[in-house]
Amino acid sequence: MNVVVFAGGVGGAKLADGMTRSTDDASLTIIVNTADDFELYGLYISPDLDTVMYTLAGIANPETGWGIAGDTFQNFEMLARYGVSPWFRIGDRDMATHLLRTQMLRNGATLAEVTHTLSRRLGVKARILPMTNDRVRTVVDTDEGLYAFQEYFVKLKWQPEVRSLIYEGAEEAEPLPDALRAIETADTIVIAPSNLYLSIDPILAIPGMRDAVMNASAPIIAVTPIIAGEAVKGPAAKLMRELGSEASAAAVAQHYAEFLNGFVLDERDAEFQPRIEAMGIGVLLADTLMRDADDRARLACEVITFADRLRPEKMGGCKLNAPTPAQSPSSQPTHADR
Ligand code: GDP
Numbered sequence: 001m002n003v004v005v006f007a008g009g010v011g012g013a014k015l016a017d018g019m020t021r022s023t024d025d026a027s028l029t030i031i032v033n034t035a036d037d038f039e040l041y042g043l044y045i046s047p048d049l050d051t052v053m054y055t056l057a058g059i060a061n062p063e064t065g066w067g068i069a070g071d072t073f074q075n076f077e078m079l080a081r082y083g084v085s086p087w088f089r090i091g092d093r094d095m096a097t098h099l100l101r102t103q104m105l106r107n108g109a110t111l112a113e114v115t116h117t118l119s120r121r122l123g124v125k126a127r128i129l130p131m132t133n134d135r136v137r138t139v140v141d142t143d144e145g146l147y148a149f150q151e152y153f154v155k156l157k158w159q160p161e162v163r164s165l166i167y168e169g170a171e172e173a174e175p176l177p178d179a180l181r182a183i184e185t186a187d188t189i190v191i192a193p194s195n196l197y198l199s200i201d202p203i204l205a206i207p208g209m210r211d212a213v214m215n216a217s218a219p220i221i222a223v224t225p226i227i228a229g230e231a232v233k234g235p236a237a238k239l240m241r242e243l244g245s246e247a248s249a250a251a252v253a254q255h256y257a258e259f260l261n262g263f264v265l266d267e268r269d270a271e272f273q274p275r276i277e278a279m280g281i282g283v284l285l286a287d288t289l290m291r292d293a294d295d296r297a298r299l300a301c302e303v304i305t306f307a308d309r310l311r312p313e314k315m316g317g318c319k320l321n322a323p324t325p326a327q328s329p330s331s332q333p334t335h336a337d338r
Contacts, residue, residue, distance in 0.1 A: 004186040008199020012192035013055035018296030028126040029182040035138040035202035043098040057122035074166040131203040134173035139166040149158040158235040170205040183212040191222035219310035224249040
C-alpha cells in the first residue's frame with residue numbers, strides 16, 4: 001500500500017513514525033514543508049526535514065522537538081565566548097547535518113538528493129521528499145512589521161499578532177516530479193496533524209501540488225492538529241484566531257474541505273462530528289494525542305483502516321505490529337524553545 005503524508009515538523013514526524021511502526025505493508029512517502037528553511041552562519045538549515053528525518057531514524061530529541069537526543073552544545077558555548085549569543089541553538093551533532101547538507105548543496109546537489117542521502121545514511125527506510133528544490137520562505141506579516149519565519153517563531157516566540165502569511169517564492173517554485181507521482185499513485189493520502197498555515201499551506205502553494213491532491217484517486221484524510229480549541233503545541237490555534245477563523249477542529253476540516261474525504265477528529269471534540277459530516281467529509285473519532293510510540297502506531301493504524309472504509313475497493317486496512325520501544329516525549333515541545 002502506498003501512503004503519502006503531508007507534514008511539517010513534530011506532528012507530521014510522529015504520525016509518519018507511527019506509520020512505519022504500525023504496518024509492514026505500507027510504502028511511505030512524506031512530503032515535507034521547507035518554507036521554514038533558512039541560513040545561519042552560512043549553513044543551510046531545514047528544520048522540518050530534520051525533525052522528520054531524526055524522528056524516523058530514532059535519534060530525535062523527544063524533550064525539545066528539535067535536534068538530536070543527547071546532543072551537546074559546545075559550539076554554542078564557544079560562540080558565547082566570542083560574545084555571540086545565538087537565538088537559534090544548534091547542537092554539536094545536529095551541526096554535522098547542516099555542514100554536510102550545505103556542502104552537498106554547494107557542490108550542486110538538489111535538496112531532494114541531499115535529503116535522500118542523509119536519510120538513507122541514518123537508516124531511514126521511508127522516502128522523505130522536500131516540497132520543492134526551490135527556495136520558498138514564509139514571511140510573517142504582524143502588527144509589529146514583517147518578519148522572516150524563524151525570527152517570528154524562535155526569536156519572538158510567536159508573540160506578535162499575525163495579519164497574514166506570505167509564502168515568498170512559492171509561485172515560481174516547482175514541485176518534485178517524484179512527489180506528484182507519489183500523490184497520483186497513492187492508495188492513501190494523509191494530511192498530518194501539522195500547522196495548517198505554517199506547514200501544510202506552503203506545500204499546497206507550490207504550483208501543481210493542490211491540483212495533484214484535488215485529482216488524486218486515493219482517499220485524502222486529515223488528522224486534526226487542534227484538540228478542544230487548542231493546539232497540542234505551537235501557534236496553530238493562536239494563528240487561526242488572528243487570521244479570522246474559529247480555533248476549532250471543525251474550522252480545520254473547513255480549511256481543507258475542497259479536497260478532504262475524511263477527517264480524524266479527536267474524541268474530546270465529538271460535538272463537531274455532525275458539522276464536519278455536513279461538509280461531505282467522513283469522520284473518525286479517535287484519541288489523536290500521540291504521547292508515546294504506541295499512540296503513534298495506534299493512530300497511524302486507525303488512519304489507514306479509516307482510509308480503507310472510504311475506498312470503494314478495500315485493501316484490508318492495517319494490522320497493528322507488536323509494539324516496539326521508542327522515545328516517549330515527556331512534554332509537548334515547541335521549536336520556539338530553541
Ligand atoms: P512544527 O513545525 O514542529 O511546529 O510542527 P507541525 O507543523 O507538525 O505542527 C505541529 C502541529 O501539530 C500543532 O498544531 C500541534 O497542535 C499538532 N500536534 C503535535 N503533536 C500532536 C499530537 O500528538 N496529536 C495531534 N492531534 N496534534 C498534534
